[in-house]
Amino acid sequence: xxxxxxVSAINARLPAxxxxxxxxxxEETFHxxxxxxxxxxxxxxxxxxxxxxxxxxxxxxxxxxxxxxxxMAAAASLVEGRHDFAxxxxxxxxxxxxxxxxxxSRILQGGDDSAGGRREGLHPLIMYEISGEGFLRxxxxxxxxxxxEVGRGRRPVAWVGEVLAAKDxxxxxxxxxxxxxxxxxxxxx
Numbered sequence: 001x002x003x004x005x006x007v008s009a010i011n012a013r014l015p016a017x018x019x020x021x022x023x024x025x026x027e028e029t030f031h032x033x034x035x036x037x038x039x040x041x042x043x044x045x046x047x048x049x050x051x052x053x054x055x056x057x058x059x060x061x062x063x064x065x066x067x068x069x070x071x072m073a074a075a076a077s078l079v080e081g082r083h084d085f086a087x088x089x090x091x092x093x094x095x096x097x098x099x100x101x102x103x104x105s106r107i108l109q110g111g112d113d114s115a116g117g118r119r120e121g122l123h124p125l126i127m128y129e130i131s132g133e134g135f136l137r138x139x140x141x142x143x144x145x146x147x148x149e150v151g152r153g154r155r156p157v158a159w160v161g162e163v164l165a166a167k168d169x170x171x172x173x174x175x176x177x178x179x180x181x182x183x184x185x186x187x188x189x
Contacts, residue, residue, distance in 0.1 A: 032186075038103060040131040040185040043144045043176065048124035059125065060144070060180040067151030069126060073107040075150040075160040076128065079143060080105045086167040088146070090138030090175065098167075100139070102132040107147070126151075129184070138175050146173035 001009070003023040010020045044059040046052065051061040079102050086098040108127040128144050146163060149155045155173075163172045 035188055036134075036186045037189055038131055038133055038187045039135065039183065040104075040129065040187075041135070041140045042182050042184045043128040043130075043140060044180045044182070045126040045128070045144070045148070045176075046124050047126055052124075055125075057179055058182075060176050062148060062152075064152070067126060067148065068153060069107055069109050069151065071153075071157055072126070072128075072147045072151040074157045075147050076105045076107050076130075076143075078105075078157070078160045078164070079130070083164050084167055085136055085139055085164070087163045087169055087172045088139045088142040089136040089169060090142070091169070093137045095136070098136060100132055100134055100136065102130060104129070104131040105143075106130075131185075141176040141178070141181060142169075142172050142174075144176040144180075148176065149173040 007020050007023045045062050046055050046059040047062050047067050049063050082101045084099050089098055106129055
C-alpha cells in the first residue's frame with residue numbers, strides 16, 4: 001500500500017477529531033520516539049477574566065490582570081541552551097540525566113478574534129512555544145507555570161535562571177494544567 005493510500009485508509013477509520021496528514025515509508029529499524037531529532041511543543045494560556053467556551057479544553061485559564069508578556073518572553077529566553085532541568089521535572093521520573101538542550105523558547109501572542117475577550121488592546125491568547133532535542137516529564141508545563149509567575153509580577157525575570165541552577169523542583173513555579181499543551185511537530189533526520 002502506498003503512503004498516500006495509507007493516509008486515506010487510516011483517516012477513514014479515525015474519528016473526525018483525529019487526522020493523519022502525511023505518511024512516509026521508513027526502514028524497519030525506525031523508532032518514532034528514539035529517532036526524533038527535535039520536538040516542538042506549544043502551550044496555550046487564555047489571559048482574560050472570562051474564558052471563551054471555545055478555549056476551555058485547549059488553554060489554561062489565567063484570569064486577573066494582564067500578564068506581562070514582555071517579561072515572560074525575556075524569562076523564556078533564559079531556558080534556551082543546554083541546562084540541567086531537574087527543577088522542571090515532574091515526580092516519578094527515573095532517568096539517568098536531567099540535562100536537555102532547548103533550541104528555541106519563545107512567547108507568542110494573538111490569534112483569532114472570533115473567540116472574543118480582547119482587552120487593553122491585547123489578545124487574551126498567549127502561546128509559549130519550545131523546541132528541543134528532548135523533554136522531561138512535565139517539563140514544558142512546569143516551565144509555563146514558572147513563566148506565569150514572572151508574568152504575574154510575582155517573580156523577576158532572572159528568577160528563571162535561579163530555578164534552573166537550583167536543580168530543585170520545589171523552587172520552580174506550579175505545573176500548568178495538561179489542557180493547553182500540544183505537540184506541534186517532531187523533526188527527524
